[in-house]
Structure formats: C-alpha cells, structure tokens
C-alpha cells in the first residue's frame with residue numbers, strides 16, 4: 001500500500017501558495033476565519049462579532065428567539081421542551097398549548113418501527129459504531145416506504161417527522177444490540193411509552209429497569225434542545241443542503257448528514273472529549289498543576305500525545321469567538337449536577353482544561369478570532385453523569401440535529417431549486433497520452 005499512497009501524495013498535494021494565487025478559500029472560509037456566504041436562512045442565527053467587528057460572547061437564535069431565553073423559560077416553567085422547539089424550528093413559530101399537545105401526540109404515534117424490524121435488521125451485524133448502525137437502519141426503512149422518492153413538501157415533512165420520532169429507537173436499540181452481542185450484556189428492548197416525552201423515552205429505553213428521575217430527563221431534554229440547530233453552514237447541515245439540491249430522497253439526505261456529523265471535528269468531538277480528558281487525567285500526575293497540564297496539552301497539539309491528530313477536542317469553533325452560548329448553558333448545569341453526584345473534582349479538572357487550552361492553541365496556531373469551549377466540551381460530561389454510554393454520545397447529537405436538518409431540507413426545497421455546484425480549478429497543464437510500451 002505504501003507504494004500506492006506515495007504516488008497519491010506525489011500527484012495530489014497542491015502547494016499551499018496556489019490557494020492564495022487562485023484566491024481559493026480553504027474550507028470555504030475567509031482569511032479572517034469567517035465562512036463564505038453560501039445561503040440565506042430563516043431558521044437560526046449565530047452572532048459572534050458586534051457591529052464594529054469585535055468578538056463578542058456568542059448568541060444563538062432559533063427562529064429569531066435567543067436559546068438562552070428559550071432554555072431559561074423552560075426551566076422556569078419546569079417543562080420539557082424538545083417537542084415544542086421541534087415545532088418552532090420546523091414550522092417557524094411557537095405552538096399554542098393546543099397545537100403543542102396535538103403535535104406531541106403526532107410524534108408519539110409515529111414513534112414505532114415496522115414489525116420485526118429490531119429482530120431482522122437491528123439485531124443483525126451489530127457495531128460499536130452506533131452512527132453507522134443508524135444509517136443502515138434508515139436506508140433499510142427507505143425500502144419500506146412506497147413514497148420514498150415523492151418530493152412534495154407534505155411527503156417530505158411526513159418522512160422527516162417519522163424519522164425524528166423513531167431516531168431515539170434506532171440509536172438505543174442499536175446500542176443495546178451491540179452491548180448484548182459484543183459485550184455479553186443482557187438484551188433490553190423496551191417499547192416507548194406514548195405518554196412520555198422524547199427525553200424520557202430515551203432514558204426509559206436505555207435503562208434495564210426503565211427508571212429515571214425527573215431531573216435526569218430534564219437535563220437530557222435541555223442538552224437535546226441545545227444541539228438541535230446551528231445554521232445552514234455547519235458541515236452536516238450544509239451536507240443536507242448539498243444533497244437536497246440534487247433531488248435525492250429524505251432517507252439518503254439524512255444518512256449523508258449523519259455521515260458528516262460523526263466526524264471528530266464535528267459531532268464526533270463529544271466522544272473524543274471524554275477520551276481525551278481520561279487520557280490527560282491518566283498522564284498528568286498532579287491534576288491541579290496547571291504547568292504540567294499545559295505541557296501535556298502542548299504535547300497533544302504537537303501530535304505527540306493522545307490520538308496524534310493535534311487537536312484539543314471540545315475547543316474552538318468555526319464561528320464563535322469569545323464563547324459558545326450552548327457551552328455556557330451546559331456548564332451551569334454541569335456544575336450543579338457534578339455537585340449532586342459528588343464529582344466536583346472532575347468538574348474542576350474539566351474547568352482547568354477549558355481555561356488552559358485556548359492559550360496553548362493560540363501559541364501554536366494563528367488565531368484570528370479567539371478559541372473557547374464549544375458545545376461538545378461539556379456535553380459528554382453531562383451524559384457521563386446521566387450514566388449514558390459513550391457509544392451514544394454522537395447519536396444523541398444526531399437525535400437532536402435531525403430537526404435542524406429537516407427544517408433546512410424543506411427550506412432548500414422551497415427556495416433554491418438550483419443544484420449546488422461550486423467550481424474547482426485544475427492546476428495541471430495538459431499532457432499527452434503515453435503508450436504502455438513507452439512508459440518508464
């Protein structure tokens with residue numbers, strides 16, 4: 001293989017200077033780190049600079065409503081919000097109490113799989129990679145749908161609602177199947193309860209005794225809400241736009257976005273954060289020695305420790321500068337939860353890394369806009385405290401983000417009607433074909 005990979009490298013690597021020469025925006029990003037404007041949206045807004053272009057604490061709005069206000073109100077009213085915010089993101093306005101009750105019932109009715117699907121599909125060829133198992137299930141579900149390629153708004157909405165409703169089942173059953181077949185654990189396939197919310201059902205399906213506390217379910221509900229949507233440009237949602245513009249079906253579109261989300265630089269970062277924190281904890285002898293921790297973070301950044309990729313996971317963001325508002329909200333819950341679970345030392349350790357990492361990154365990279373903890377930094381710690389297995393961290397992100405993907409798919413269908421097709425400039429000069437006997 002080495003012989004082939006050397007050829008690929010020799011014939012594929014493009015000098016860095018060419019990108020400047022041809023004015024190509026690497027990663028579709030401007031020099032100052034901002035994304036190239038690729039679309040317009042009504043679904044959400046992200047603010048990280050003020051009117052004078054100075055970095056500010058991040059603001060995220062769902063359909064123009066600040067998520068901090070959304071989550072604070074839900075907390076104040078001690079209510080679950082996943083269904084309500086799904087309604088807001090999909091339909092563009094907050095539901096009345098009656099509309100919410102009807103919509104919640106609709107989602108509950110849709111929360112079921114075809115007969116024998118678990119036995120015939122999910123329990124076969126199990127995998128530690130639950131994201132891949134979900135994709136396999138979704139592509140199989142496409143074969144059950146007689147209207148798979150019907151691209152009318154009504155049908156796409158119906159398909160999207162079906163997938164939003166059954167996503168928790170696909171994720172948790174895939175985990176239970178893996179845990180049983182590969183780890184020898186007992187197999188639990190509980191049915192969802194139509195009177196429970198999405199967050200409650202997730203805990204019910206996962207726990208052997210189906211039990212959970214109200215606080216656990218509310219914290220999970222909050223985490224889901226914070227992960228639901230992040231504009232049209234994030235990697236998985238942009239994937240939705242790209243593949244929707246080609247006219248593909250809803251199942252294929254969701255699988256494409258899932259494939260994007262699982263990447264370690266995107267939604268897959270939450271598992272990496274948990275593993276990285278465990279690695280730092282193991283390799284640093286004094287857990288409150290900031291110099292020793294910084295030195296180890298430098299090693300990670302220099303590809304000499306952890307996974308050798310040079311990334312400090314859970315830190316940095318394509319858009320946010322001073323802070324990611326979702327990380328701030330999660331952190332406030334993490335602090336209280338850690339106290340309740342007697343994990344304050346772990347919380348302090350996370351806190352230390354969060355404080356030290358930006359400096360370490362800034363010393364090694366040119367940072368135009370600042371680096372801070374992103375939503376993935378604390379989410380894994382929350383899931384750990386809820387007793388959720390690592391294999392489900394990224395699937396939980398997907399259970400939430402499919403709502404944003406669905407809203408963006410419909411927005412693309414309604415507004416664009418133009419295939420997304422940017423240009424790539426060839427940097428080679430034309431050559432003649434050489435006959436095989438003349439090749440050296």
Ligand SMILES: CC(=O)SCCNC(=O)CCNC(=O)[C@H](O)C(C)(C)COP(=O)(O)OP(=O)(O)OC[C@H]1O[C@@H](n2cnc3c(N)ncnc32)[C@H](O)[C@@H]1OP(=O)(O)O
Nearest residue numbers: 033265266267269310311312313314315316317318365374
């Ligand atoms: C839900 C989400 O998707 S949130 C993001 C989850 N991902 C992670 O946590 C993975 C770690 N973080 C990262 O890899 C990056 O911060 C990203 C991919 C999220 C954003 O990267 P960029 O858009 O390149 O951010 P930015 O322009 O601020 O980066 C400037 C430089 O700092 C580097 N950098 C930024 N964050 C990090 C980090 N956490 N670790 C190491 N280097 C970093 C970038 O690679 C870039 O280096 P380069 O100029 O040599 O290419």
Ligand SMILES: O=C([O-])CC(=O)C(=O)O
Nearest residue numbers: 230233234235318319375
């Ligand atoms: O916006 C991005 O680039 C990454 C993302 O999806 C998020 O932060 O939720």
